[in-house]
Amino acid sequence: MVRGLMKFPGISTKLLNISVGSLCKFRNLEKAESLIIDGIRLGVLPDVVTYNTLINGYSRFVGIDEAYAVTRRMREAGIEPDVATYNSLISGAARHLMLNRVHQLFDEMLHSGLSPDMWSYNTLMSCYFKLGRHGEAFRILHEHVHLAGLSPGVDTYNILLDALCKSGHTDNAIELFKHLKTRVKPELMTYNILINGLCKSRRVGYANWMFRELKKSGYTPNAVTYTTMLKLYFKTKRIEKGLQLFLKMKKEGHTFDGYANCAVVSALIKTGRAEEAYECMKELMRSGTRSKDIVSYNTLLNLYFKDGNLDAVDDLLEEIELKGFKPDDYTHTIIVNGLLSLGHIGGAEKHLACIGELGMQPSIVTCNCMIDGLCKAGHVDRAMRLFASMKVRDEYTYTSVVHNLCKDGQLVCASKLLLSCYNEGMKIPSSARRAVLSGLRMTVSNQAARKTHIKMKAAIECNAVMHP
DNA sequence: ATAGGGTTAG
Numbered sequence: 001m002v003r004g005l006m007k008f009p010g011i012s013t014k015l016l017n018i019s020v021g022s023l024c025k026f027r028n029l030e031k032a033e034s035l036i037i038d039g040i041r042l043g044v045l046p047d048v049v050t051y052n053t054l055i056n057g058y059s060r061f062v063g064i065d066e067a068y069a070v071t072r073r074m075r076e077a078g079i080e081p082d083v084a085t086y087n088s089l090i091s092g093a094a095r096h097l098m099l100n101r102v103h104q105l106f107d108e109m110l111h112s113g114l115s116p117d118m119w120s121y122n123t124l125m126s127c128y129f130k131l132g133r134h135g136e137a138f139r140i141l142h143e144h145v146h147l148a149g150l151s152p153g154v155d156t157y158n159i160l161l162d163a164l165c166k167s168g169h170t171d172n173a174i175e176l177f178k179h180l181k182t183r184v185k186p187e188l189m190t191y192n193i194l195i196n197g198l199c200k201s202r203r204v205g206y207a208n209w210m211f212r213e214l215k216k217s218g219y220t221p222n223a224v225t226y227t228t229m230l231k232l233y234f235k236t237k238r239i240e241k242g243l244q245l246f247l248k249m250k251k252e253g254h255t256f257d258g259y260a261n262c263a264v265v266s267a268l269i270k271t272g273r274a275e276e277a278y279e280c281m282k283e284l285m286r287s288g289t290r291s292k293d294i295v296s297y298n299t300l301l302n303l304y305f306k307d308g309n310l311d312a313v314d315d316l317l318e319e320i321e322l323k324g325f326k327p328d329d330y331t332h333t334i335i336v337n338g339l340l341s342l343g344h345i346g347g348a349e350k351h352l353a354c355i356g357e358l359g360m361q362p363s364i365v366t367c368n369c370m371i372d373g374l375c376k377a378g379h380v381d382r383a384m385r386l387f388a389s390m391k392v393r394d395e396y397t398y399t400s401v402v403h404n405l406c407k408d409g410q411l412v413c414a415s416k417l418l419l420s421c422y423n424e425g426m427k428i429p430s431s432a433r434r435a436v437l438s439g440l441r442m443t444v445s446n447q448a449a450r451k452t453h454i455k456m457k458a459a460i461e462c463n464a465v466m467h468p
Numbered sequence: 469a470t471a472g473g474g475t476t477a478g
Binding site: 087125126159160161193196197225226227231257260264293330336363370371372394400401403430434 | 470471473476
């Protein structure tokens with residue numbers, strides 16, 4: 001291949017870059033590097049683009065240190081890194097949320113006399129957003145971007161909109177959308193981000209409005225748009241409408257990657273339609289290898305568990321390992337929850353322990369399932385021990401514990417936990433409050449307990465006014 | 469750099 005390049009001096013480096021680019025794209029970094037070395041031997045000199053391509057590959061697929069090591073080799077070859085080099089390194093560090101590293105690279109870039117561009121700042125801002133540090137992200141936009149004389153592009157707005165939506169500030173997102181339309185042309189992605197954010201916060205009317213805006217602006221909805229709408233239908237219990245949309249998606253070729261299938265299957269499982277779920281899952285597994293990822297395996301695993309098909313579960317777990325997919329938090333939750341719902345309490349506890357042995361930390365969702373399952377199997381004491389050991393808990397943890405303590409007659413404990421939720425501003429469904437109050441209302445013979453109950457009731461009712 | 473799928477309580 002390289003010998004061929006020799007025949008075309010001048011364009012040979014361009015051809016080298018194209019080859020290096022496609023090798024890097026398919027994670028073939030060693031081959032890309034040896035191609036560069038062969039090239040040098042034969043007089044085809046790599047340029048800054050060649051090295052940037054390689055650095056980008058290392059940064060994406062290997063690691064930030066390995067990517068950085070290439071910049072040294074680059075300098076040795078007499079080529080100085082440019083802004084694109086640093087942007088690749090920065091995005092690698094940002095992907096792993098290594099904020100210190102990101103800042104270090106910014107400093108180094110400035111010291112080399114290079115100015116960060118809009119892409120650099122976009123990466124920095126998205127890193128701050130992912131860390132939940134919105135204030136600092138906006139500070140970068142207002143102070144650094146404008147100071148540098150840069151102006152936000154549509155991609156900057158996309159990042160801002162997504163962050164606003166995901167943090168629940170959908171009103172601000174809508175305002176920002178109206179503003180950005182006066183400055184840049186929204187992309188299809190811009191609409192998709194907004195529709196998704198509006199759907200997730202149940203702003204159905206606005207979501208439909210944005211969908212119409214999308215079509216008015218001349219774009220055609222894509223697989224992402226439709227999958228988002230599909231989820232909205234399922235969430236609002238419009239199963240038939242969702243299934244109709246899925247049919248349309250299939251006809252128009254929007255189900256190639258299996259995303260929609262997974263959404264449909266899990267909706268069918270939840271509504272007890274296992275037969276149809278199997279049918280839909282079969283379509284997914286028949287299609288290209290691209291759609292068989294850990295998410296589709298998790299979906300299928302959940303289906304087998306909900307169907308009580310433990311033999312199929314075993315086979316599937318073996319297949320997952322054989323194919324080299326790595327079980328994630330969802331996989332473990334599905335296993336623990338599946339075992340619990342089939343009455344295999346000991347098996348679930350064993351699996352929970354084995355997560356730690358695999359070097360992973362059981363997720364909060366997995367623990368929530370375990371707590372709920374233990375309670376329902378009558379082991380409230382064991383559940384409360386796990387509850388006590390959890391460093392972070394969410395509304396699922398508390399809702400489950402409060403309900404189960406009520407059922408177990410531990411009303412004072414349930415009341416205290418419920419009150420602590422109100423104090424922390426946690427959103428607890430009103431059903432939990434009703435359970436506690438009706439428990440407390442039951443007459444107790446013991447005079448002291450009765451007094452405590454009355455006090456608890458008063459405190460909870462007082463909170464009910466402030467947290468309806 | 470930025471969009472969609474899979475797990476839990478009532």
